[in-house]
Each structure stands twice: as structure tokens, then as C-alpha cells.
Amino acid sequence: MIIRPIAPEEVGAVGELVVAAYVAGEHLSEGDAYAATLREVGPRMNYTLVATIDGEIVGTICLCPxxxxxxxxxxxxxxxxxxxxxxxxxxxxxxxxxALVAQSETQATAFGAQRMVISAIDLNERAINFYENLGYTRLPERDWSPTRAGNDTPDTSIRILAMYKELDLLSTL
Ligand SMILES: CC(C)(COP(=O)(O)OP(=O)(O)OC[C@H]1O[C@@H](n2cnc3c(N)ncnc32)[C@H](O)[C@@H]1OP(=O)(O)O)[C@@H](O)C(=O)NCCC(=O)NCCS
Structure with missing residues (x-):
């Protein structure tokens, strides 16, 4: 497996991969307005990594400072x-x-970050378990709800859970 920055010509395919994964995870329906944000990889291209196996893109992550x-x-x-x-x-x-999470943690540590913070929608149990197994802990005081287009009031029917992991411990391993 190779993990590398996304190439400009890959933004379309990576957008489709993200939507397909979220739909398969059963925490997004095809028609959800959020699918458009997930598909729009161009604006976050500078922060996006891909994992490839035999030249085929099999995963992606967006590492945000x-x-x-x-x-x-x-x-x-x-x-x-x-x-x-x-x-x-x-x-x-x-x-x-x-592997994508580990690579992101390594890069963030190299850039001096002390902590990784992440979000997961509350109904995404697979991802929450996966993060807990990677050492992430809930951070309930930073849970949040997104706003919908044209409305500045957070939609509290959608609950996004915050989690974190201390990274400074990595450098002492
Ligand atoms: C959640 C998600 C990112 C996990 O990705 P993944 O590549 O399946 O994750 P991994 O293979 O590294 O780990 C998954 C499990 O497989 C296990 N595993 C890892 N390597 C393995 C191997 N070679 N053989 C068998 N099992 C293995 C891991 O121990 C892990 O188990 P755990 O979750 O109980 O710890 C993926 O399911 C996904 O894309 N879901 C939809 C999108 C999503 O939810 N994104 C997160 C939004 S917050």
C-alpha cells in the first residue's frame, strides 16, 4: 500500500469513493445534501491523502491543520x-x-501537533469503535451539530461526537 497526496485528476474519483463508503456505512443516504460536500474534494485537495494498492485508490483521508x-x-x-x-x-x-490514521498522526506530530481531534456522527458505531480501538477517547464538551444551507441555527437532530487522542505520547514510544 502507498499513501500519498491526491493528484488533481483524482478529485472526482475520490469524491465518489467517499460517498460510496459513507452510504455503505449506513450513516448517509444518497440523497442527503451532505453528499455534495463529501463529493467536492477540489477545495480540500491540498489536505487530502489517498491510499493506493497496485495503483488503485482504495482509501482517503483529509488531514486538517x-x-x-x-x-x-x-x-x-x-x-x-x-x-x-x-x-x-x-x-x-x-x-x-x-494505516491512513497512523500516517495522519505521524504527519501531525511532525508538524508539532499535541492532539488529534475528530468527529463522527453518533449513529456511525463502526467508525466510533474503530477510533476507540486506535486510542481515541470521547470529548463530549466539543460535540456539535451542523447547520443546514440557508439556516445558521445548528440542526440538533444531528449529533456529531467529538473524540481526541494525545499525540505527544507517540513521540515517547
Ligand atoms: C470506518 C472505516 C474507515 C474503517 O476502515 P478499514 O480500512 O476497514 O479499517 P481497518 O481495516 O484498519 O480496521 C478495521 C478493523 O479491521 C481489523 N483489521 C485490520 N487489519 C486487518 C487485517 N489485515 N485482517 C483482518 N482484520 C484486520 C482492525 O483490527 C479493525 O478492527 P476494529 O475496528 O475492531 O479495531 C471504514 O469502514 C469506512 O470507510 N467506513 C465508512 C466511512 C466512515 O465511516 N468514515 C468515518 C467517518 S467518521
């Missing part, structure tokens, strides 16, 4: 955040997701 330009939602000073983690549905359970 708190630089005011990345799509970070939670990350503050000393923190990095990853979003839009998605593995092609046929490739789940082979360690690709774990």
Missing part, C-alpha cells in the same frame, strides 16, 4: 484534525483505515 483554510471544524492551536476518512467498501477490514 488549524490554519483557517482547511476544512477543520474542531482543531484549535496545538491540534490537528482528520476528516472524510473513507475506505472503498470492498476493502474494509484490511488495515487501510488504520
Amino acid at each position: 488549524p490554519d483557517g483554510q482547511s476544512p477543520a471544524v474542531l482543531a484549535g492551536p496545538d491540534e490537528y484534525e482528520f476528516r472524510f476518512l473513507a475506505i472503498a467498501p470492498g476493502a474494509w477490514g484490511n488495515g487501510i483505515g488504520g
